[in-house]
Amino acid sequence: MRHRDENKIQAIREKAIEMVANxxxxxxxxxxxxxxxxxxxATIYIYYKDKEDLLTSISIEEGLKxxxxxxxxxxxxxSFEEGLWIQxxxxxxxxxxxHLSAAFFEQLRNSTYKEKMLETISKEFELTMGNFxxxxxxxxEIDKMSLEVYWSIAxxxxxxxxxxxxxxxxxxxxxxxxxxxxxxxxxxxVIKGLKK
Amino acid sequence: MRHRDENKIQAIREKAIEMVANxxxxxxxxxxxxxxxxxxxATIYIYYKDKEDLLTSISIEEGLKxxxxxxxxxxxxxSFEEGLWIQxxxxxxxxxxxHLSAAFFEQLRNSTYKEKMLETISKEFELTMGNFxxxxxxxxEIDKMSLEVYWSIAxxxxxxxxxxxxxxxxxxxxxxxxxxxxxxxxxxxVIKGLKK
DNA sequence: AATATAAGTGAGCGTTTGCTCACTTAAAAA
DNA sequence: TTTTTAAGTGAGCAAACGCTCACTTATATT
Numbered sequence: 001m002r003h004r005d006e007n008k009i010q011a012i013r014e015k016a017i018e019m020v021a022n023x024x025x026x027x028x029x030x031x032x033x034x035x036x037x038x039x040x041x042a043t044i045y046i047y048y049k050d051k052e053d054l055l056t057s058i059s060i061e062e063g064l065k066x067x068x069x070x071x072x073x074x075x076x077x078x079s080f081e082e083g084l085w086i087q088x089x090x091x092x093x094x095x096x097x098x099h100l101s102a103a104f105f106e107q108l109r110n111s112t113y114k115e116k117m118l119e120t121i122s123k124e125f126e127l128t129m130g131n132f133x134x135x136x137x138x139x140x141e142i143d144k145m146s147l148e149v150y151w152s153i154a155x156x157x158x159x160x161x162x163x164x165x166x167x168x169x170x171x172x173x174x175x176x177x178x179x180x181x182x183x184x185x186x187x188x189x190v191i192k193g194l195k196k
Numbered sequence: 197m198r199h200r201d202e203n204k205i206q207a208i209r210e211k212a213i214e215m216v217a218n219x220x221x222x223x224x225x226x227x228x229x230x231x232x233x234x235x236x237x238a239t240i241y242i243y244y245k246d247k248e249d250l251l252t253s254i255s256i257e258e259g260l261k262x263x264x265x266x267x268x269x270x271x272x273x274x275s276f277e278e279g280l281w282i283q284x285x286x287x288x289x290x291x292x293x294x295h296l297s298a299a300f301f302e303q304l305r306n307s308t309y310k311e312k313m314l315e316t317i318s319k320e321f322e323l324t325m326g327n328f329x330x331x332x333x334x335x336x337e338i339d340k341m342s343l344e345v346y347w348s349i350a351x352x353x354x355x356x357x358x359x360x361x362x363x364x365x366x367x368x369x370x371x372x373x374x375x376x377x378x379x380x381x382x383x384x385x386v387i388k389g390l391k392k
Numbered sequence: 393a394a395t396a397t398a399a400g401t402g403a404g405c406g407t408t409t410g411c412t413c414a415c416t417t418a419a420a421a422a
Numbered sequence: 423t424t425t426t427t428a429a430g431t432g433a434g435c436a437a438a439c440g441c442t443c444a445c446t447t448a449t450a451t452t
Contacts (some may be wrong), residue, residue: 002418023307024448026222030410040431041411052408110306111219118365126367145385147367150380152356153385160348169314171322171343182345187350193389198448226440238442247440315407388394 009047011037013058020105021054025090025111028055056116059108062101063121068096069094076131080141081191083132088158095162096178103166157190158183207233208240209254216251217299221307224251237265250310255304258297259317266289272327276337277387279328284354284383291358299362338390353386354379 015037020028024086030051035043048054072088074083095102108117126147138141146155164170165178211233216224226247230237232317244250270279278377290297304313322343329346332338341349360366 003420004429012448017418026224026307029408031408042241042413042432045411045428046429069236083204109307110302111222113365118250122365122367130344130368139340145373145379145381148372148384151367152353152360153382153448154358156352160352163342164344164348167310171318171325171347172226176342176344181249186345189389190284193385195389197397197448199450225438227438237440238402240401241441242399252414288410 008037008039008043012039012044012047012054013061016054016058017062017100017104020107021100025055030054035163052113053173055108055113059105059113059117060120062105063117064124065101066091066094066098066105066126067121070126076128076135078132080136080139080195083136084154084191085187088183091155091158092156092162092178092183095166099166105162121132123140140196142196153194154190156185161186204233204235204239205243208235208250209257210244212250213258213296215301216303217331219295221251221303226250243301245361248309251304253307255301256316257314258301259313260320261297262287262290262294262301263317263320263362267324268311272324272331273347274328274334276328276332276391279332279382280350280387287351287354288358288374288379292363295362298358302359329352336392338392350386350389357382 012033016028016033016155019036021032021189030044033039044054048057062176072090073092076083076088078086108114131149133142133147137144161183162180164176168175170176208229212224212229213228215232226240227237230240240250244253268286270282270286272279274282276287304310325343325346329338329343333340357374357379360372362370366372
């Protein structure tokens with residue numbers, strides 16, 4: 001039996017991420033991917049059932065990477081402020097160091113493929129985060145709120161900053177640059193709003 | 197000279213929005229749109245140069261509708277809290293009453309078409325919002341911060357709530373429902389973080 | 393009624409799409 | 423060394439794609 005060529009399988013994954021991140025999901029195609037990855041179209045179908053399977057599989061892998069990276073050094077028993085700050089730092093670092101992965105993920109999160117991937121990924125998030133928020137509640141660090149409201153206040157601002165950074169877009173005249181100080185200031189604002 | 201049939205032109209716009217909102221940008225096509233709108237493919241090209249022109253034109257129109265709707269009854273001279281709250285209410289109302297428009301806009305905002313549309317739309321936003329934030333600064337209602345940071349803290353949480361609502365997704369077990377009370381609570385949190 | 397002009401069309405163009413098939417190649421098992 | 427198995431391929435299919443063209447239709451102008 002012939003060995004699987006790990007270079008090929010990795011080229012497929014890597015180029016798929018690159019292409020979706022750079023040219024958008026709406027311009028992504030299997031034939032183009034095959035050509036870019038230096039592989040026959042048929043080879044892709046050895047590893048993935050179809051286009052949808054390829055995109056959802058890769059997005060789940062990348063999503064889990066991102067989630068795990070975000071939770072590195074985090075413990076649900078931590079104080080609310082410390083725990084949230086670690087996640088902000090981790091998440092920002094991932095976005096800056098894995099720009100293509102993050103952009104790919106963002107594309108899929110806003111597409112018709114989102115259901116399958118979010119189902120898988122949010123489970124990991126819910127478990128850890130559910131405990132964290134319950135602990136913070138018990139210690140009376142924050143007010144009672146649903147997980148969705150919590151997410152919207154605690155994480156949405158960070159995601160927005162990252163998006164501004166990635167798009168290189170600026171609302172004001174000057175170019176927007178993501179700095180540690182800027183993140184810390186924004187975090188301070190968010191924490192102030194959340195804390196009792 | 198024959199008259200333009202407003203029904204046709206409107207059907208094209210309407211169905212384009214509907215199709216992108218429901219099936220995603222990656223499944224949107226001109227032939228399909230023509231069939232759905234009850235029109236010849238060639239007719240579409242009377243009104244729009246090509247597919248890109250159609251999508252960007254419509255997205256700019258819808259985006260301006262949304263922006264104007266959000267600023268209804270708003271005045272940059274208002275107190276910070278009152279002004280921001282009006283925008284929250286307006287923006288939420290628009291999202292709930294114009295679900296398809298909002299979903300269409302969100303699809304394009306996360307695609308390769310975003311540049312052209314955001315360029316046009318954010319101008320209107322910047323002017324009004326720039327004044328508003330400068331006024332709040334002068335009155336010492338908030339701390340100095342860039343427009344991007346302001347946007348990320350003041351609006352990203354609301355957009356996140358709306359997204360949860362539209363996706364019908366729930367992180368917790370129960371289904372997430374967007375209520376006036378929920379919005380008010382979230383707003384209180386955000387204001388608390390922003391106010392001096 | 394005749395003419396001019398722009399709206400609107402259906403058939404279909406060349407290309408690209410997702411995907412398959414008959415086939416070759418590499419390596420383990422016999 | 424031969425056989426078996428799965429990896430990997432290039433050519434190419436049917437369907438869909440974006441878009442155009444020769445044409446018909448409706449209305450304002452002459």
